[in-house]
Amino acid sequence: MTHQTVGHPARPGLPDDPRAYVAEPTPSCPVEIALAALRGRWTTLLIRELLGGERTFTELRQALPVLSDKVLSDRLAHLGEAGVLTRHRRPGWPPRTYYRLTPQGHRLGPVLQALWDWGAAADRSEDDPL
Amino acid sequence: MTHQTVGHPARPGLPDDPRAYVAEPTPSCPVEIALAALRGRWTTLLIRELLGGERTFTELRQALPVLSDKVLSDRLAHLGEAGVLTRHRRPGWPPRTYYRLTPQGHRLGPVLQALWDWGAAADRSEDDPL
DNA sequence: CTGAATCCCTGCCGATACTG
């Protein structure tokens, strides 16, 4: 509100969008959508892995040895529903399933970068005087 | 890995930092630090509110009427420990406590913007062909 | 006014075992 319909539509922006002024967390808020996609342990590590290219179930399991099959499966399904990645089953034997980021999934790169930068700065200024 | 020690240190970057190659979620990873700060329902809405300037406990409660006192108190304490905001008690009666973002807290603006942009794009391309 | 203490309920996540 208090927006004057000025001419910078290239900045859709948090402050000028009515969806930013919700009084409670709603799934339609873009920020909630993004956080929902990243929600859950291991999720960001999986995305990092897939930013390097497509991976199979086993490759992901090897990259993240502590992650259990069940949770890995859960995360991949969740990221699929969020539009972050797609599954590609290769027919034949042994069965292989490749996971690949969608274009939208690749766009999480800058998001993770923003989170990284903030977290790195937070770490640095941990015991600064305010 | 496969980084060639090239000359662009201005991009601390996710791919070139050893902390990005953890095999399990660790609290020292900057991405985890940032997500930990944003963790929890209502958190981003509180930050949005404080991006507009300092607020008292009651003002925040009025802005987010559905949020219970206990959770509001929890969130504020959590954000304080994360270095996002500081408390300022005004002596006298009635007691008032003002909450204000730290410089580091203000830097969450761009982070929320990145999340917003991604979520808005995800919303738009919800049923696109991949 | 601010915020801590308590209780309960729900959902996440890990381990294990089992199927196409």
Added chain:
DNA sequence: CAGTATCGGCAGGGATTCAG
């Protein structure tokens, strides 16, 4: 190989009550 089914522990978060 790539998952699903089931169970249990534990932490998140909401309602209510109490205190500085």
